[in-house]
Amino acid sequence: MHRGTGVGLAYDRGVPSTSAPPPATRGERKERTRRAILDAALRLCEDSSLVALSLRAVAKEVGIVPTAFYRHFTSIEDLGLELVDESFESLRAMLKEVRQAGATSLTEMIDGSVRILVEHVHAQREHFMFIARERGAGPLPVREAIRHEIELCERELAADLRRIPGMDPWSPEDVQVLSNLIVMAMVSTVESVLLAAPGSVAERRIAERARTQLRMVLVGALQWESRD
Amino acid sequence: MHRGTGVGLAYDRGVPSTSAPPPATRGERKERTRRAILDAALRLCEDSSLVALSLRAVAKEVGIVPTAFYRHFTSIEDLGLELVDESFESLRAMLKEVRQAGATSLTEMIDGSVRILVEHVHAQREHFMFIARERGAGPLPVREAIRHEIELCERELAADLRRIPGMDPWSPEDVQVLSNLIVMAMVSTVESVLLAAPGSVAERRIAERARTQLRMVLVGALQWESRD
DNA sequence: AAGTTCAGTGAACGTTCGTACACTCAAACT
DNA sequence: AGTTTGAGTGTACGAACGTTCACTGAACTT
Numbered sequence: 001m002h003r004g005t006g007v008g009l010a011y012d013r014g015v016p017s018t019s020a021p022p023p024a025t026r027g028e029r030k031e032r033t034r035r036a037i038l039d040a041a042l043r044l045c046e047d048s049s050l051v052a053l054s055l056r057a058v059a060k061e062v063g064i065v066p067t068a069f070y071r072h073f074t075s076i077e078d079l080g081l082e083l084v085d086e087s088f089e090s091l092r093a094m095l096k097e098v099r100q101a102g103a104t105s106l107t108e109m110i111d112g113s114v115r116i117l118v119e120h121v122h123a124q125r126e127h128f129m130f131i132a133r134e135r136g137a138g139p140l141p142v143r144e145a146i147r148h149e150i151e152l153c154e155r156e157l158a159a160d161l162r163r164i165p166g167m168d169p170w171s172p173e174d175v176q177v178l179s180n181l182i183v184m185a186m187v188s189t190v191e192s193v194l195l196a197a198p199g200s201v202a203e204r205r206i207a208e209r210a211r212t213q214l215r216m217v218l219v220g221a222l223q224w225e226s227r228d
Numbered sequence: 229m230h231r232g233t234g235v236g237l238a239y240d241r242g243v244p245s246t247s248a249p250p251p252a253t254r255g256e257r258k259e260r261t262r263r264a265i266l267d268a269a270l271r272l273c274e275d276s277s278l279v280a281l282s283l284r285a286v287a288k289e290v291g292i293v294p295t296a297f298y299r300h301f302t303s304i305e306d307l308g309l310e311l312v313d314e315s316f317e318s319l320r321a322m323l324k325e326v327r328q329a330g331a332t333s334l335t336e337m338i339d340g341s342v343r344i345l346v347e348h349v350h351a352q353r354e355h356f357m358f359i360a361r362e363r364g365a366g367p368l369p370v371r372e373a374i375r376h377e378i379e380l381c382e383r384e385l386a387a388d389l390r391r392i393p394g395m396d397p398w399s400p401e402d403v404q405v406l407s408n409l410i411v412m413a414m415v416s417t418v419e420s421v422l423l424a425a426p427g428s429v430a431e432r433r434i435a436e437r438a439r440t441q442l443r444m445v446l447v448g449a450l451q452w453e454s455r456d
Numbered sequence: 457a458a459g460t461t462c463a464g465t466g467a468a469c470g471t472t473c474g475t476a477c478a479c480t481c482a483a484a485c486t
Numbered sequence: 487a488g489t490t491t492g493a494g495t496g497t498a499c500g501a502a503c504g505t506t507c508a509c510t511g512a513a514c515t516t
Contacts, residue, residue: 024483025483025484026482026483026484026491026492026493029483029493030492030493033493033494047368048279049277049279049280049365051276051277051279051280052277052279052280054472054473054474055473055474055475056472056473056474057472057473064493064494064495065494065495065496066473066474066475067474067475067476067477067494067495067496068493068494068495070475071492071493071494072493075474132364133364133365134365135364136360136361136363136364136365136419137277137361137362137364137365137366138365140275147423174440177437177440177441177444178441178444180437180441181413181441181444181445184412184413184416185409185412185413187416188412188415188416191364195375209405209408212402212405213405213406213408213409216405216406216409216445216448216449217409217444217445217448217449219448220444220445220447220448220449220450220451221444221445221448222448223448223451252513253513253514254461254462254463254512254513254514257463257513258462258463261463261464282502282503282504283503283504283505284502284503284504285502285503292463292464292465293464293465293466294503294504294505295464295465295466295504295505295506295507296463296464296465298505299462299463299464300463303504
């Protein structure tokens with residue numbers, strides 16, 4: 001029984017047109033299926049890992065035949081690299097938001113950053129989960145892509161840190177080291193938040209812990225350097 | 229062609245007895261195979277992950293038939309939990325060594341700790357690699373076991389921190405938060421060291437970075453608290 | 457010496473996997 | 487109107503998977 005268009009066909013059944021517009025152009029249909037594949041992979045990665053994810057399982061989740069997968073990606077690894085790009089695109093949006101928050105004090109900046117971070121982990125839970133998973137266990141090219149992106153974040157943060165009053169006397173190397181520390185602390189905070197139930201007390205304690213740690217590092221380190 | 233004892237038989241071939249003593253008792257033979265399985269799994273995990281590791285691949289690596297695996301472990305996950313125990317046993321030995329180093333100053337303590345850490349990552353490379361991998365991507369029980377062990381390390385470190393002169397006025401909660409920060413920084417340091425070539429400049433820079441970070445956190449945080 | 461135990465064997469099972477191939481048929485193009 | 491294109495289909499294949507089962511034979515127990 002030939003049904004024609006996989007994902008797309010879902011829109012051809014049931015109520016005629018009120019629930020969702022039937023995709024018109026061929027490009028639209030393709031993009032829709034591509035998205036469905038990416039979403040399905042992201043969903044299936046919640047409790048597995050790319051390296052244990054089968055092309056067939058993704059296809060089944062999407063509702064297409066396995067071979068149709070190849071129309072969009074050459075392999076699971078290829079799909080993974082796309083998900084990395086996508087995840088960090090959303091993460092960059094978050095960092096931009098953090099920067100635009102325009103805090104007047106260090107405490108304000110820290111509180112705002114942590115708040116935005118936790119919010120984004122909820123909003124983009126699947127993306128963060130994917131990155132946290134594949135960062136250490138994904139296919140080598142995926143791991144490298146993630147490491148590269150995090151390194152970029154580290155450098156961007158370092159540039160931001162240099163603009164903080166009181167950081168002027170720091171050497172670029174030390175700022176970079178500080179940035180690395182902060183990024184790693186935030187990575188581990190994200191991992192903790194992902195484990196906690198959204199809105200739970202556990203989560204609030206994790207956020208509070210992150211704020212305290214940032215204060216320890218920033219306020220503390222600022223004084224430490226000025227002591228020398 | 230029946231060969232009898234898998235791994236054990238390897239010792240029955242070649243030069244009679246000079247290279248390795250043929251295992252005598254049945255318990256010895258079993259233990260030897262068990263070790264071989266654990267080692268093989270550890271080796272195969274260097275570039276995969278437990279969730280993508282097949283019982284058959286392990287058996288082949290060991291040189292036994294797949295079904296013989298069940299004489300030692302009920303599943304790959306079971307094997308994984310054993311590896312977690314084993315890994316943290318060696319890590320605990322390291323922490324003990326760090327504590328016994330008996331440093332007189334904070335700088336001395338930091339330098340000694342980082343040195344011992346890097347040494348142990350080399351000596352137990354496969355174990356650390358395994359933990360770093362499975363920490364985020366292993367089967368759920370394995371992830372939980374690792375998380376629990378790291379939490380224990382965190383608490384032990386917190387107890388040690390409280391003994392540092394100058395930490396007396398700190399609340400137990402803040403010490404715990406500080407400990408979490410340090411442990412997470414060390415976890416990420418280990419991950420970096422695992423990526424660097426042993427003895428390379430990159431590795432020395434990572435060690436130097438870890439020292440600087442510990443100094444920032446410890447010296448800095450000590451002053452921060454006393455300021456309030 | 458006879459009997460028991462059990463780590464390791466080997467064949468066989470039902471699944472699932474990635475991938476090759478020939479196909480269809482509506483949208484897009486000429 | 488006729489042709490081309492290409493996303494999705496259906497079948498088929500060999501390989502690898504976890505697990506079952508009855509087995510063997512050296513190490514042990516009695």
